[in-house]
Amino acid sequence: MKNKLYKLISALFILVLFYAGNAFSQEDLTIHLMPVIPQSNYTNPAFMPSAKIHVGFPVMSSYYFGLSHSGFTYKDIVKRLPNDSLEITMDNMIDKLGKKNYLSANIMEELLSFGFKVKKNYFSFSLTEKVSFRFSYPRDLLSLVWKGNGQFVGNTADFSGIGINVIHYREYAVGYAREFTPKINVGIRLKFLQGLMNVSTKKNDISINIDGNDFAHTATTDFLINMALPEGVQDPLDTNKNTKSNFDFAKYITNMQNKGYGFDIGGSYKLNEKIAFGASLIDFGFIHWTTNVHNYSNTVESFKFDGLDINEFFNSDSTQAGGMENLADSISEIFKPVKTQNDYWASLPAKLYLTAIYSLTPHDKVGLLIRNEFFNKSIHPSLTLSYNKWFFKALSASASYSIMNRGFANIGFGL
Template identity: 25%
Template sequence: MKILLFYSLALLGVVGIAQNKQVLYGMEDIPQNLLLNPGTKLTQKAHYGIPLLSQIHLNVGTSGVSVHDIFGASNATEDINTRIRDKIFEMSSKDFFTATQQLELINFGWLAKNKLYFSGGIYEELDFVFYFPRDLAILVWEGNSDYINYEFDLGEISTTADLMTVYHFGVNKQIGKKLTVGLRAKLYSSMASFKSTNNSGKFVTRLGDNDSPNIYEHSLENVNMSVETSGIASLQDEENSSQVSSEILGRALLGGNLGIGFDVGMTYDITRDITATASILDFGAIFHTKDVETYQARTNYTLDGIELIFPPLANEEGTLPYYSDLEDEVEREVPIDTLYNSYTQMLPMKVNASIAYNFGRPTDGGTDCNCMNMSGSIPKNQSIGLQYYSVFRPKGPQLAGTLFYYRRFASFLAAKATYTVDSYTASNIGLGLVADVGKFNFYIAADNLLAYSNLAKAKSVSLQLGFNIKIDRE
């Protein structure tokens, strides 16, 4: 039990708003920016991601607790059990733990003769979110003795986990001087999916009244809980890990449950110095039809204990099987049904938006007055602006706001610094660096830099890096 608890706490420690790539967003020097805004401005003629290395993304985080909060050595004078208990009560059921990992397998793009920039690729994604079920945590940690008549909310259980491969192809076009738009179509192949949301119900131990048969009434009230799984039941039947791996690989190659979705985005130069962008990502759904198992429990049930009826017995005759009868009653009254119905899973849609003021010296070798481009913006070597990000999660959107400063130091080197306020922290500083060495493009971005001096105190850490071949326009 202690080992289980240790791993759970350790996991909580390492598992950001996941998927917010606030440092990369808007960095036009990086081809992967197309995945964050299909309507970004592009400077290259073509790009090819180095297979498996073009984007490695990891984001883990918690909104309520850090490893240091629990395992900190300097606060060890206080009993660890007191710290855990305090945290359980301090956190709310809206606190969450998330982890997102992406690995790009292939990424490519080219400017066609009709001035359309086509791009496509394949990436693998693992996405996990788990909301903290505060009432259940209290019940497990404290028991029910001090919580007579308290309604433990079982609806706080909310979690999803997805492992999928995404095949995507998109198009980007500059329309006129001011506007660039883009659209990306995505085909999702789900390898495994797990979802338990929209649960409801209460567990309560009430003190019985005059009509109650026993001291208490232990009640499950209006319980309606479900766990939807896809791609998991059949794996339990596989005999060894190599069979599981080959099965998962098959699903990665479009053999899983399929889904479709879209990304749209735009960039608009409001004035010569002010640029706005916006994108909507993963507007789509996965249709789970194969290897689907849904476990569902719906009940209203009250347990009163065991009633002895003292039957008249003769000749060593056994009495009634009260305990077995009770077990049968619980199984009958609290049934867990297994359903095999297909279900549709809406993907966590993300929204990005930004507005930037560009200043400094022009980067295209021109002057402030470019007579060839009277209406569009002039690329400058610095910009400052605001970004907005949201992702739709089971319990509503998770939001983040970012203040950023971008600077191009030289034609081969640019950097971006961000300050983000989100569910985890109000002191998230991020830094991104992109370098173009000849045709070789390298980038790295990380946030929560202040926390790197002690990751144990970090509530979220996000890191992206990758290598591309980029061929700039003449």
């Protein structure tokens, strides 16, 4: 039963990788260019919605899910033959990968919100649950798994940049925006952050050189992984298999020990009746993690080892779960990470939005958005073009086209 379950999970994970490149929800890219609705204020606190007052409750408030993958797609790995049969082309898939590739997922649920206008001022409050998952992996990693280490004999396999960042936190935000002149709006949102769970790869520079003569493996490592887990949850890297989890959900969601602070800031400028610009910095902040903390690090100039048997994972005589445990134990034995339990600070994945809007008519606008997300010491840009139509004061629609994650088939709609 367990073996079937792990096979199902593996299949679902591969399907996610296949389709994630086009499955990413473009909500934050689309609504940003609809400044009259309350949710656009979340991506630029200077935007003031047209309604004088708005209130959001659980279930009836905003909910957002986004999934993105910058690596391979279904067409890169599955080829349809002339006889309509399908062929798996792993080599082609690996060739399509970038040097570094990213898989990410985001969930945001607005639990409570309200906002109101007083003359030229706009005040707002929101309580939001946020979950973010980001995994980065190098091309050499999948190439090693599929083709083996023979391709790297006499060369170096570069695994730098591999990492995982998972964060679950609750955001309490108070916002203020003001129309200083008919042309200039400025807004800011201050946030208190309640950290609930975090896994953060602070640094990860790993490479393995395979000597062309004696095939000796020489590894160079410099990594640091921080974890702040819910109380009662077992450390996944703990080699003590006798440790049991005792997770308490009520304690988890009410934990106030991991505190953080952040802010959003933005502005808009109306050049004339036709052209307007906007800029904003969103989710700039940090959380101090102190609950059930584990740190794993290894800073070694270089060391030699006999190699790693990937077949331990694919061994058909054992379950995939057992194979994964064997492989994890082998990696742990080779790299021998040092474990500590020190509190740490971790930043949020900040985003920078730059916009330009052109009014075709009072009810028709086109927009351009450049969005940059900062993650894993890299900038991840996207470009969005949109068309927005106002039918009447309470109803508007938007259609958008985006270029992101090395993909060109990203379409979004908003109403």
